[in-house]
Amino acid sequence: MSASVETTPARPxxxxxxxxxxxxxxxxxxxxxxxxxxxxxxxxxxxATELDAARxxxxxxxxTGVGALxxxxxxxxxxxxxxxxxxxLGRRRPFLLLGSALFAVGAVVLLVAxxxxxxxxxxxxxxxxxxxxxxxxxxxxxxxxxxxxxGPASAVLGLSLPLGAxxxxxxxxxxxxxxxxxxxxxxxxxxxxxxxxxxxxxDAPITERPPFDARELARTFWVNPRRRPDFAWAxxxxxxxxxxxxxxxxxxxxxxxxxxxxxxxxxxxxxxLSTLVLTAAAVVFAPIAGELSDRVRRRKPFxxxxxxxxAAGLVLAAFAHSFPAFLTAVGVVGLGQGVYLSxxxxxxxxxxxxxxxxAKDLGLMNIANTLPSSLVPAVAxxxxxxxxxxxxPQNFAALFVFGAVxxxxxxxxxxxxxxxx
Numbered sequence: 001m002s003a004s005v006e007t008t009p010a011r012p013x014x015x016x017x018x019x020x021x022x023x024x025x026x027x028x029x030x031x032x033x034x035x036x037x038x039x040x041x042x043x044x045x046x047x048a049t050e051l052d053a054a055r056x057x058x059x060x061x062x063x064t065g066v067g068a069l070x071x072x073x074x075x076x077x078x079x080x081x082x083x084x085x086x087x088x089l090g091r092r093r094p095f096l097l098l099g100s101a102l103f104a105v106g107a108v109v110l111l112v113a114x115x116x117x118x119x120x121x122x123x124x125x126x127x128x129x130x131x132x133x134x135x136x137x138x139x140x141x142x143x144x145x146x147x148x149x150x151g152p153a154s155a156v157l158g159l160s161l162p163l164g165a166x167x168x169x170x171x172x173x174x175x176x177x178x179x180x181x182x183x184x185x186x187x188x189x190x191x192x193x194x195x196x197x198x199x200x201x202x203d204a205p206i207t208e209r210p211p212f213d214a215r216e217l218a219r220t221f222w223v224n225p226r227r228r229p230d231f232a233w234a235x236x237x238x239x240x241x242x243x244x245x246x247x248x249x250x251x252x253x254x255x256x257x258x259x260x261x262x263x264x265x266x267x268x269x270x271x272x273l274s275t276l277v278l279t280a281a282a283v284v285f286a287p288i289a290g291e292l293s294d295r296v297r298r299r300k301p302f303x304x305x306x307x308x309x310x311a312a313g314l315v316l317a318a319f320a321h322s323f324p325a326f327l328t329a330v331g332v333v334g335l336g337q338g339v340y341l342s343x344x345x346x347x348x349x350x351x352x353x354x355x356x357x358x359a360k361d362l363g364l365m366n367i368a369n370t371l372p373s374s375l376v377p378a379v380a381x382x383x384x385x386x387x388x389x390x391x392x393p394q395n396f397a398a399l400f401v402f403g404a405v406x407x408x409x410x411x412x413x414x415x416x417x418x419x420x421x
């Protein structure tokens with residue numbers, strides 16, 4: 001099967017969006033990241049520990065794995081639906097509303113959960129809400145910003161992940177140990193930010209849907225790598241880099257508790273501090289990289305360099321045996337991750353097979369962000385068992401080295417891309 005080129009009614013190409021666009025885009029993206037990452041990094045682990053401390057790591061692996069699997073389906077499916085939406089609200093705004101509703105459901109279900117299946121339901125709602133808002137935000141970028149001006153908007157979306165994490169965790173540690181407040185605060189911020197973008201956005205409706213049949217439904221989840229090799233290389237590169245992201249993101253709470261011996265009632269502050277260091281590094285360098293990438297009209301060198309830096313940070317984390325050393329490693333990871341995300345989003349928006357209907361293919365690209373959240377929990381128990389001892393039954397160094405190797409391979413796979421310099 002191959003990706004078909006779909007058409008929509010003629011309309012003007014992207015123009016410079018009106019003032020305030022980046023601000024409201026950032027509000028929605030950062031809020032969505034808060035609602036998604038605070039559970040992934042902290043509150044799911046705390047809730048699982050509250051339910052059954054002895055099986056908490058297994059519970060988190062199951063819950064996040066199933067939630068991420070839901071995102072695998074949601075990203076391209078919601079993207080396809082968005083491209084075909086003829087609502088008077090436009091193509092993208094209805095999916096901002098859907099995301100805000102799912103954030104509310106996910107937070108409430110997580111709050112009342114008393115078992116692993118209910119925790120899983122909460123994760124599915126929250127992760128799918130994140131998919132819906134992310135699909136809308138990335139498609140809006142492609143719809144409304146010309147390719148040569150996408151660096152700053154790409155940086156906003158890229159920085160939304162670390163900024164959402166640090167702001168969400170800052171709020172969580174302020175209200176800790178009140179788990180209910182830790183759950184509801186980031187969800188509320190996400191709903192407010194998403195609705196603000198909904199109110200601000202000018203999103204012209206389409207009057208005719210792109211062609212669709214049974215074959216097109218199958219193509220929702222597929223782009224032929226032979227016909228679109230650059231898209232395939234970018235997808236594989238992002239998948240590998242995000243394997244490294246998932247390795248440190250999903251397990252740093254357990255690393256701090258089991259290796260650096262933080263008590264559970266203090267781990268929220270430690271996770272917040274590490275996330276703050278990561279975000280500070282990203283915030284300093286990502287906007288510079290995005291603007292510079294626009295000026296020189298090159299994406300690949302920035303993406304490759306960022307992936308290499310990210311991998312180096314994971315190697316440092318693997319051999320960090322104190323909290324200050326771990327913070328240093330996290331700072332290097334943040335530098336690489338921030339630059340990577342700020343430029344890579346601009347790169348992939350230039351590789352979509354059908355620029356007039358980008359949401360489906362951007363949704364497919366976002367699978368590369370989400371799939372590692374399922375893959376890493378699946379392989380992590382085996383990696384953590386490598387070289388384990390009775391004194392150290394889980395080998396987190398091996399897991400971080402695994403992430404570093406994935407990041408290095410991700411940098412290599414950017415090189416064959418020809419469509420973008």
